[in-house]
């Protein structure tokens with residue numbers, strides 16, 4: 537079976553790869569490109585651990601084919617920090633201890649960043665609804681929500 | 696398996712005809728990819744991605760209403776101020792589907808063609824009188840949305856046909872719509888019962904047209920004619936809402952499953968109809 541050649545942009549860099557027709561973008565990221573930050577929790581769109589953005593839109597990379605990425609702009613957790621400098625969301629997650637095992641964290645960070653891009657000053661309720669598709673089985677969510685709201689505040693106040 | 700991403704409806708139709716039925720349309724993929732990954736072993740020979748067809752990606756005004764392309768996501772519908780103003784119930788129903796991530800991909804036509812009895816947008820579209828535009832070898836045809844699903848997981852579409860858009864009619868003067876569903880949690884669950892209501896009030900506040908639909912209480916969405924009769928000619932007051940609730944409970948013919956019993960679903964069908972009708976009445980400009 538011949539593979540599909542895909543040319544796309546990931547975290548601002550041009551990337552090309554070969555994939556099978558039925559292969560998910562998540563499998564391409566992890567198994568072909570070695571970008572293992574995005575996680576597979578469920579593979580059915582319920583847990584959000586594989587969240588990435590495609591042309592600025594938050595999606596589950598397990599529910600998208602690698603072949604669909606042709607010509608699109610993909611952003612993953614690997615593009616979040618600026619070199620050694622963590623994104624405010626990442627820093628606040630550490631400060632608030634908003635993670636334990638860490639499997640859900642990349643997806644939650646990508647989802648939270650996408651929220652703050654649209655709404656720099658979300659309410660707690662808006663934040664909880666926006667992140668309803670990101671499951672965490674360790675923290676009970678409270679610290680996650682506090683970290684996101686605190687990061688939002690810091691980012692709003694940044695000069 | 697093969698992946699095709701044609702850029703025109705004609706190319707898509709040619710591909711569908713050539714594949715003779717062993718080709719699945721891919722819109723948002725939020726149902727299809729879950730199925731593909733479920734290892735049932737009955738994967739299609741090809742996947743036809745319709746998202747590269749430009750004309751399927753737009754929401755355009757038409758005949759006073761809106762034409763929504765089959766590749767438009769729920770998130771895009773929620774961001775469209777004109778559509779939200781005219782058909783808030785349809786948009787809310789669509790936006791109830793899944794999470795933010797699912798909204799980034801899921802489509803109205805995908806929700807319809809997946810033909811789940813519990814599909815959230817379908818009762819709202821049926822109440823609104825939406826029409827599906829179907830492209831096929833013999834050209835395009837328009838059919839009421841309610842005629843698309845025929846049984847759980849089945850549609851009336853031919854093998855070489857697909858939906859290119861959904862048309863919502865002009866919102867009538869004095870019109871309002873609403874959709875409500877019951878789920879055991881506040882997010883991320885499948886409807887135990889869903890109810891759509893669209894109604895119109897005259898200048899005196901009397902209902903002169905209504906459509907009431909129920910989801911998840913039968914194998915396919917149902918249009919409850921008796922529900923419309925309970926509302927028309929009334930001020931959609933408590934007596935009318937009581938009558939509506941009672942005919943909707945009577946119309947429901949649900950199954951028992953892990954998400955709800957027959958008795959519960961039957962009761963909730965009436966409760967949701969009453970609540971959805973009062974929201975629709977308020978939106979139509981009536982007393983709230």
Ligand SMILES: Cc1cc2nc3c(=O)[nH]c(=O)nc-3n(C[C@H](O)[C@H](O)[C@H](O)COP(=O)(O)OP(=O)(O)OC[C@H]3O[C@@H](n4cnc5c(N)ncnc54)[C@H](O)[C@@H]3O)c2cc1C
Nearest residue numbers: 581720722723724725726727793802805806808814815858
């Ligand atoms: C985590 C999660 C939560 C969900 N929650 C809900 C929910 O709350 N309520 C709900 O109703 N659904 C829910 N769903 C199901 C799903 O998201 C919806 O049914 C969605 O609207 C499907 O649209 P899609 O564009 O992703 O369809 P796809 O997966 O692309 O397609 C679905 C089916 O329809 C066919 N199809 C798609 N487009 C067309 C077309 N234009 N013409 C002909 N056939 C077509 C496909 O071949 C396939 O068989 C959920 C799914 C997930 C993964």
